Amino acid sequence: MTEHAIVVRHLSKSFGQLEVLHNIDLEIEQGQATCVIGPSGSGKSTFLRCLAFLEEATAGTIEVYGKPLGFSQDSAGRRVRLNSASIRAVRSGIGMVFQQFNLWPHMTALGNVSEALKTVRGIPRAEAEERAMIQLRKIGLENRAGHYPAQLSGGQQQRVAIARALALEPRIMLFDEATASLDPELTGEVLNVMRTLATDGMTMVIVTHEIGFAASIGRKIAFLDKGRLLLAGSAQEVFGKPRNPRIDQFLDTYLDRGAAMLI
Amino acid sequence: MRFDLALVASRLPEIFHALGITLVVWIASLIASGIFGFFVAVGRRFGPRWLDYSLGAYVELFRGTPFLIQLFLLYFGGPYVGLSLNAIPAGILGLSIYGAAYFSEIFRTGFEAVPRGHVEAGECVGMNRPQIVLRILLPEMTMLVLPASVNMSIILLKETAVMSVITVPELTLTISAIGTEFYAFVESLFLLALFYWSLVEICGWLGRVGESRLSRYRFAQS
Amino acid sequence: MTFTLFGLLLEAAIYTVVISGISIVVGFVIGMGVAAARLSTHKWLAIPARVFVSFFRGVPLLVQLLLIYNLLPAIGVNVPSVVAAVVGLSLCTAAYQAENLRGGFASVPRGMLEAADMVGLSRFQQLVRIRAPIAFRLTLPALINEAILILKASSLVSVVGVVELTRMAQDLDTSLYKPLQLYSAAGLLYFVINRAVAAAGKYAERRMAWGRA
Numbered sequence: 001m002t003e004h005a006i007v008v009r010h011l012s013k014s015f016g017q018l019e020v021l022h023n024i025d026l027e028i029e030q031g032q033a034t035c036v037i038g039p040s041g042s043g044k045s046t047f048l049r050c051l052a053f054l055e056e057a058t059a060g061t062i063e064v065y066g067k068p069l070g071f072s073q074d075s076a077g078r079r080v081r082l083n084s085a086s087i088r089a090v091r092s093g094i095g096m097v098f099q100q101f102n103l104w105p106h107m108t109a110l111g112n113v114s115e116a117l118k119t120v121r122g123i124p125r126a127e128a129e130e131r132a133m134i135q136l137r138k139i140g141l142e143n144r145a146g147h148y149p150a151q152l153s154g155g156q157q158q159r160v161a162i163a164r165a166l167a168l169e170p171r172i173m174l175f176d177e178a179t180a181s182l183d184p185e186l187t188g189e190v191l192n193v194m195r196t197l198a199t200d201g202m203t204m205v206i207v208t209h210e211i212g213f214a215a216s217i218g219r220k221i222a223f224l225d226k227g228r229l230l231l232a233g234s235a236q237e238v239f240g241k242p243r244n245p246r247i248d249q250f251l252d253t254y255l256d257r258g259a260a261m262l263i
Numbered sequence: 264m265r266f267d268l269a270l271v272a273s274r275l276p277e278i279f280h281a282l283g284i285t286l287v288v289w290i291a292s293l294i295a296s297g298i299f300g301f302f303v304a305v306g307r308r309f310g311p312r313w314l315d316y317s318l319g320a321y322v323e324l325f326r327g328t329p330f331l332i333q334l335f336l337l338y339f340g341g342p343y344v345g346l347s348l349n350a351i352p353a354g355i356l357g358l359s360i361y362g363a364a365y366f367s368e369i370f371r372t373g374f375e376a377v378p379r380g381h382v383e384a385g386e387c388v389g390m391n392r393p394q395i396v397l398r399i400l401l402p403e404m405t406m407l408v409l410p411a412s413v414n415m416s417i418i419l420l421k422e423t424a425v426m427s428v429i430t431v432p433e434l435t436l437t438i439s440a441i442g443t444e445f446y447a448f449v450e451s452l453f454l455l456a457l458f459y460w461s462l463v464e465i466c467g468w469l470g471r472v473g474e475s476r477l478s479r480y481r482f483a484q485s
Numbered sequence: 486m487t488f489t490l491f492g493l494l495l496e497a498a499i500y501t502v503v504i505s506g507i508s509i510v511v512g513f514v515i516g517m518g519v520a521a522a523r524l525s526t527h528k529w530l531a532i533p534a535r536v537f538v539s540f541f542r543g544v545p546l547l548v549q550l551l552l553i554y555n556l557l558p559a560i561g562v563n564v565p566s567v568v569a570a571v572v573g574l575s576l577c578t579a580a581y582q583a584e585n586l587r588g589g590f591a592s593v594p595r596g597m598l599e600a601a602d603m604v605g606l607s608r609f610q611q612l613v614r615i616r617a618p619i620a621f622r623l624t625l626p627a628l629i630n631e632a633i634l635i636l637k638a639s640s641l642v643s644v645v646g647v648v649e650l651t652r653m654a655q656d657l658d659t660s661l662y663k664p665l666q667l668y669s670a671a672g673l674l675y676f677v678i679n680r681a682v683a684a685a686g687k688y689a690e691r692r693m694a695w696g697r698a
Contacts, residue, residue, distance in 0.1 A: 054599055054603075091602075091603070096600070096603040098600060100596045102596040104600070104601075105695050106618045106693075106695050115604070115606075115614065116604035116606065119606055119610050120605040148695040148696030148697075149696070150694075150695055150696035150697040151696035164604065165603070165604070168604060324672075327680065328637065328672040328679075329638070329640035329651065329672075329675055330637075330640075331643070331651055332640060332651060332654075335651075335654070335655070336665065336668040336669065336672065339658065339668070340668055343664065343665050344665070423545075424547045425641065435545070439551060448555040449552070452548060452551050452552040452556075453552065455552075456548050456552060459543065463542075463543035467543075
């Protein structure tokens with residue numbers, strides 16, 4: 001029985017009057033890639049950011065390997081905000097890759113990857129840089145270690161960003177539209193790294209609009225529409241015919257985006 | 264330290280006269296430097312290479328040297344080249360030349376900031392140079408240069424104080440003279456500071472109002 | 486213009502640079518404090534900081550200098566006029582630098598701080614390792630600009646009796662009656678100094694380019 005890496009219950013998020021996520025229940029399984037897809041504005045990025053606690057949900061709970069993230073329910077069923085130490089503790093098992101890469105411009109690739117090892121984990125510089133080099137080697141950028149982000153292509157920057165997250169040996173990796181900012185010919189190198197991660201058994205939550213990729217890598221597909229979880233299941237269940245009309249509608253807009261191979 | 268309001272009251276007409284001088288000098292210089300600066304910007308942007316370079320030299324020189332030195336050159340050095348001006352005209356001329364250098368840069372940036380695509384669209388529908396400048400560049404520029412122009416106007420207002428050194432009877436000279444007369448330096452200078460501070464805040468507020476009024480013309484793209 | 490005359494002006498120019506340099510550095514330190522106060526959530530810090538910035542940007546520097554020059558002795562602080570001048574210049578530049586720093590810190594892209602959050606950097610570590618370096622780099626052009634402005638503004642301390650470049654030219658003019666030559670030479674010196682600072686700024690910017698073309 002696969003353990004749930006993340007359990008999301010009744011998750012809702014509003015920005016003022018605007019409700020962006022409504023009552024989402026989802027389990028993220030350990031050792032698998034779960035892909036979150038949906039039209040623009042469906043709230044999938046917001047959902048992922050809630051998992052990272054970069055946004056605070058306005059209702060509902062998130063549990064990571066049984067430990068509550070940010071909010072827990074007390075005996076009376078009310079939401080209780082946890083302290084920042086507990087948040088940081090839970091978060092330390094989660095790594096995040098952003099659409100905008102967010103590499104720190106004043107550090108080299110090696111500097112970016114080793115920074116948290118040095119500053120947060122207190123690992124001495126030489127060892128931290130060694131570990132960072134191992135990560136860079138895994139993604140094939142060891143000879144770019146001394147380069148600054150401005151000297152790297154988009155695909156290279158994103159791969160360094162992935163290495164930076166992996167250096168901390170997280171149990172879960174979150175990807176927020178990791179290839180959306182890349183030129184088409186550069187998405188491949190990033191998708192390959194993600195594919196390798198998935199094959200190696202990393203628990204991943206991937207928000208993407210690369211439908212073909214999602215279908216091929218995702219053991220579970222979650223379809224979000226207007227803040228609600230419409231459907232969650234295997235690729236076959238979500239994309240197989242007979243299809244939910246909303247999914248049909250959605251896929252229609254993606255006809256030449258790799259979805260064709262599903263039909 | 265004592266603040267005798269009765270003393271201040273007795274010299275109120277003088278103070279208001281000085282305020283008037285400050286405002287007149289400021290507005291006159293503002294208009295002159297705005298106009299002159301605009302033509303310098305146009306000349307540099309659309310004129311021949313040599314014009315760009317020579318006007319560029321003027322701009323660099325007058326932005327790279329202190330205003331006080333420029334005033335001294337004009338007021339004390341002027342007579343040696345046949346330019347004998349009284350204090351107020353010298354002040355206005357000096358501030359105008361100084362301000363024009365800055366305004367020309369503001370307008371030059373404004374020209375560049377209008378998206379090239381908008382100009383190209385004008386060319387494609389057959390507009391000629393003057394039409395493009397008048398119907399596209401100028402209107403779009405106005406919104407873009409407004410914040411910087413308001414800023415510059417405030418800077419020029421504050422620079423009028425420097426003219427006191429060449430005996431222009433504006434606020435600074437007048438109020439500090441009153442202060443000397445009544446042996447109340449600090450009080451009078453505080454009063455002076457308050458005057459300018461209020462003027463600057465008012466101008467800043469007016470500028471913000473103007474900007475928000477014009478903001479409905481803001482671009483959809485940048 | 487004789488050699489000795491120019492030599493005198495040159496000496497005074499160096500004095501100008503020294504006065505300006507000290508004011509810029511002191512102003513930067515004060516400016517950091519004011520910027521921090523401005524951003525603080527404590528009202529008793531934030532509001533005086535706002536007033537400070539508003540006052541020192543809203544009042545002409547000349548008036549500020551005159552005020553401080555007369556105020557210090559009046560409250561019993563008797564210092565040489567150059568000290569009063571430096572205090573005046575520093576406070577003035579502090580207000581502008583505070584605003585520049587505020588802008589610089591605000592411009593640090595939020596995503597970089599989120600990434601720092603995700604790898605576990607604490608608030609303080611983020612401030613020191615990420616926000617400060619990036620903010621400083623963003624503020625650098627404004628800082629250089631401010632340095633040049635202070636160099637020009639320093640000419641006003643001549644009015645409170647400090648014998649820097651402008652005052653030297655004035656004094657020489659009083660005895661020699663050569664305003665065109667003297668003030669042109671002074672102007673030229675100011676111009677050259679400013680250019681040098683601008684060039685130094687460009688060099689610093691390139692050094693901190695972090696790989697950008």
